[in-house]
């Protein structure tokens with residue numbers, strides 16, 4: 001379960017996420033990636049898992065990550081600069097697992113994401129979003145396999161936790177922790193969040209800051 005992060009880390013993270021955050025660029029292919037001089041934390045998840053909502057809630061901004069009406073269509077990595085002076089980058093990865101996505105889109109997704117994950121020294125951690133109501137599904141396991149294969153450290157973030165009872169949340173958190181226990185690149189602690197109610201957001205901001213801070 002979630003360990004309480006240090007109070008100073010929570011406060012530093014709160015300030016950073018309340019400060020300047022700017023869209024840098026979209027990368028539809030690897031040619032468009034920004035330089036690797038700045039540490040990154042990437043957000044991944046199935047379409048409709050609540051990724052755009054979570055990015056907006058984390059940064060207290062409504063339009064930062066567009067909430068797309070056409071799931072499975074956006075196949076770009078979106079980069080956001082956090083802090084002025086620049087401290088780190090948030091990366092919004094294209095959603096996966098949309099049932100109606102055309103095959104060539106799925107193929108493109110795989111190449112883009114796999115190449116990004118394997119060649120990115122500046123990527124310090126990925127956050128993999130999982131819907132609290134559903135837990136880890138096959139499409140999520142494919143993503144976790146890619147991360148383990150690329151040796152990218154990652155952490156599971158449960159979304160939409162307001163939609164289930166506290167007892168159900170405790171059960172899905174435990175089941176998720178059990179499911180990732182043997183995965184080599186998985187961080188053992190799960191963070192439960194709700195973009196709607198604000199639950200878990202201070203802890204998630206702290207987890208992002210912790211991941212990009214060279215210890």
Ligand SMILES: Nc1nc2c(ncn2[C@@H]2O[C@H](COP(=O)(O)OP(=O)(O)O)[C@@H](O)[C@H]2O)c(=O)[nH]1
Pocket residue numbers: 045046047048049050051052053054067068071095159160161162163193194195196197
């Ligand atoms: N109740 C609740 N609904 C949420 C939450 N986060 C997202 N949603 C809803 O879930 C749907 C998908 O959210 P979105 O952020 O667009 O997902 P994305 O496809 O992963 O970017 C939208 O209808 C959101 O309003 C949450 O924390 N609580």
Ligand SMILES: [Mg+2]
Pocket residue numbers: 051052053066067068
């Ligand atoms: Mg979205």
